[in-house]
Amino acid sequence: MSGVETVEEARTTGRRTRRAPWLAELLRRPAGVAAGAWILVLVVSAVVSSFWTPHDPFEADPASMWQTPSGAHLFGTDGIGRDIFSYVFAASRTTVLVAVSAGLLATVVGVGLSALGSLTARWVRESMAVVIDILIAFPTILIAMLLSSILGGSLFVVVTAVGIGYGVNISRVSRAEIRRVGRTDYVLAARASGVGPAGILGRHILPNVAPVFVVQLSLAMATSILAEAGLSYLGYGASASTASWGRLLNDLQVYIAIHPGSVVWPGLAITLTVLAFNLLGDAIREVSDPRLRTASNRADRRRNHS
Amino acid sequence: MSLIVTGLTVTIGGRTVVDDLSFTVADGERFGLIGESGSGKSLTILSLLGLAPEAAHVTGSAVLDGTELIGLSEEELATIRGNRVGMVFQDPQSALNPLHRIGRQIVEPLRLHGGRNERLSKAELRERAVEAVREVGLPDPESLVDAYPHQLSGGQRQRVGIAIALACRPGLLLADEPTTALDVTTQAEILALFERLVSSRGTSLVFVTHDLAVLSQIADDVAVLSAGHMVERGPVATLLEAPTHPVTRGLVAAARATIWSAS
Numbered sequence: 059m060s061g062v063e064t065v066e067e068a069r070t071t072g073r074r075t076r077r078a079p080w081l082a083e084l085l086r087r088p089a090g091v092a093a094g095a096w097i098l099v100l101v102v103s104a105v106v107s108s109f110w111t112p113h114d115p116f117e118a119d120p121a122s123m124w125q126t127p128s129g130a131h132l133f134g135t136d137g138i139g140r141d142i143f144s145y146v147f148a149a150s151r152t153t154v155l156v157a158v159s160a161g162l163l164a165t166v167v168g169v170g171l172s173a174l175g176s177l178t179a180r181w182v183r184e185s186m187a188v189v190i191d192i193l194i195a196f197p198t199i200l201i202a203m204l205l206s207s208i209l210g211g212s213l214f215v216v217v218t219a220v221g222i223g224y225g226v227n228i229s230r231v232s233r234a235e236i237r238r239v240g241r242t243d244y245v246l247a248a249r250a251s252g253v254g255p256a257g258i259l260g261r262h263i264l265p266n267v268a269p270v271f272v273v274q275l276s277l278a279m280a281t282s283i284l285a286e287a288g289l290s291y292l293g294y295g296a297s298a299s300t301a302s303w304g305r306l307l308n309d310l311q312v313y314i315a316i317h318p319g320s321v322v323w324p325g326l327a328i329t330l331t332v333l334a335f336n337l338l339g340d341a342i343r344e345v346s347d348p349r350l351r352t353a354s355n356r357a358d359r360r361r362n363h364s
Numbered sequence: 365m366s367l368i369v370t371g372l373t374v375t376i377g378g379r380t381v382v383d384d385l386s387f388t389v390a391d392g393e394r395f396g397l398i399g400e401s402g403s404g405k406s407l408t409i410l411s412l413l414g415l416a417p418e419a420a421h422v423t424g425s426a427v428l429d430g431t432e433l434i435g436l437s438e439e440e441l442a443t444i445r446g447n448r449v450g451m452v453f454q455d456p457q458s459a460l461n462p463l464h465r466i467g468r469q470i471v472e473p474l475r476l477h478g479g480r481n482e483r484l485s486k487a488e489l490r491e492r493a494v495e496a497v498r499e500v501g502l503p504d505p506e507s508l509v510d511a512y513p514h515q516l517s518g519g520q521r522q523r524v525g526i527a528i529a530l531a532c533r534p535g536l537l538l539a540d541e542p543t544t545a546l547d548v549t550t551q552a553e554i555l556a557l558f559e560r561l562v563s564s565r566g567t568s569l570v571f572v573t574h575d576l577a578v579l580s581q582i583a584d585d586v587a588v589l590s591a592g593h594m595v596e597r598g599p600v601a602t603l604l605e606a607p608t609h610p611v612t613r614g615l616v617a618a619a620r621a622t623i624w625s626a627s
């Protein structure tokens with residue numbers, strides 16, 4: 059009996075979400091919605107701030123130093139009279155740029171290394187695996203700092219370090235995952251149905267590997283944001299003419315005892331953004347797997363015992 | 365469809381795991397392949413469709429209605445797999461793609477092989493899936509095609525596996541221990557389903573198992589495998605009554621014990 063009910067439930071959710079079941083499910087998850095909304099706000103601010111900010115984010119105004127939040131200065135002003143809101147707003151551009159470039163680079167490096175690994179001779183493949191293992195042993199941020207101190211700090215260095223670091227990780231994790239999925243019975247069964255190599259890869263292997271990839275990608279983006287903020291805070295990241303949350307945090311933290319309220323803004327922006335990328339990655343992974351997706355999980359487990 | 369296997373040999377890393385195996389399955393015959401775990405049953409039937417692991421080296425001959433299967437290219441095999449020969453797997457929990465709906469998995473062979481002369485629309489494909497689900501005796505076919513594998517019980521999933529294997533109405537069905545992972549009651553239902561579908565369509569069947577009790581209900585002729593060698597063959601009734609080889613005697617004793625404990 060419960061089997062029929064379960065199937066019934068599947069039908070109702072199934073019909074409604076036929077087109078993009080995972081998107082509809084994502085919108086049903088508070089964490090997914092909040093994270094997605096925050097990232098959307100961020101992207102919109104990045105675009106809008108390219109054309110317009112309430113004040114010039116870099117313009118010092120000696121007449122209005124350390125003002126508390128007001129209608130004119132939403133987040134108040136800093137020690138040289140800059141509008142903190144405008145600066146935080148403009149710095150979202152740096153954050154989005156870094157996250158997107160690091161994500162892209164990580165994908166390119168990850169997919170490239172995986173392809174190389176599966177197409178080249180055994181000795182190339184295995185020596186590459188050793189190099190990858192060595193690279194992974196170093197925290198990405200450490201590599202970024204190392205590169206920055208040699209090459210001088212810039213966003214380029216941040217993006218390169220995080221992109222390559224996570225690309226290597228992505229290739230290692232997804233290769234292990236591809237190998238695992240390639241050995242499953244359902245792949246063998248699909249081959250026994252006459253599915254060719256392209257169909258096996260595209261319809262059966264990659265969709266089952268995608269969740270692992272998405273999580274790694276969201277981690278890469280979160281890490282790149284954290285790395286940019288951290289390195290800019292330490293003076294290795296964004297140049298003085300680029301607005302950056304990390305740099306603002308550094309500027310303001312000197313006065314934390316006198317004006318504790320102002321440090322909150324860049325700190326909050328960094329925390330929320332890193333959190334949002336992590337939460338969104340998790341939420342996407344969950345909704346892309348029907349086993350984690352359905353509300354009737356408990357009923358299913360009960361059913362599966364019979 | 366008839367299958368004539370002659371001198372089939374499979375070696376993996378220098379080890380011969382199937383040794384010079386020969387048997388014939390006549391058109392519409394139900395043939396049983398039995399042996400303990402590791403005797404080479406799975407490799408035998410996987411080799412017929414070129415699905416043995418890459419490390420395996422397969423020699424010998426397997427002729428399906430005049431077509432030699434051993435040594436065919438992947439492209440040629442792809443037109444036979446799921447089309448002229450269907451296959452059912454041991455573990456229904458893992459033989460279905462967890463991300464695809466039941467209906468999609470059932471029509472996948474149809475989409476691949478229906479091809480040129482028979483372009484099916486989305487609605488027609490769905491209709492065929494519903495029909496296939498109904499034929500294997502699953503409840504509420506209209507909604508079941510929209511379900512995911514994890515929403516079904518083991519027995520229901522194995523019915524789906526059978527529906528997939530039979531989607532293109534193949535002349536030969538290969539079943540690798542399709543009832544081993546199921547409880548006794550479900551086993552009996554699935555066996556009855558095999559019996560019904562295979563005899564109503566005149567499909568030839570190669571049924572692999574380690575359980576002679578199961579085979580006695582479904583097979584006509586039986587070959588006994590042990591460590592890659594065929595040690596005995598004959599009608600299932602004869603083997604049950606007068607087993608000659610020690611391995612067969614062991615299987616008969618095991619089957620007696622099952623029947624005994626079941627009744």
Ligand SMILES: Nc1ncnc2c1ncn2[C@@H]1O[C@H](COP(=O)(O)OP(=O)(O)O)[C@@H](O)[C@H]1O
Nearest residue numbers: 376381400401402403404405406407408417419
């Ligand atoms: N991929 C493989 N690599 C190496 N040996 C294998 C592989 N697959 C199966 N074998 C060996 O081949 C023999 C027969 O296996 P199999 O056909 O799966 O047995 P059965 O299905 O009868 O239980 C076993 O001894 C097993 O260890």
Ligand SMILES: [Mg+2]
Nearest residue numbers: 405406540541
């Ligand atoms: Mg086996």
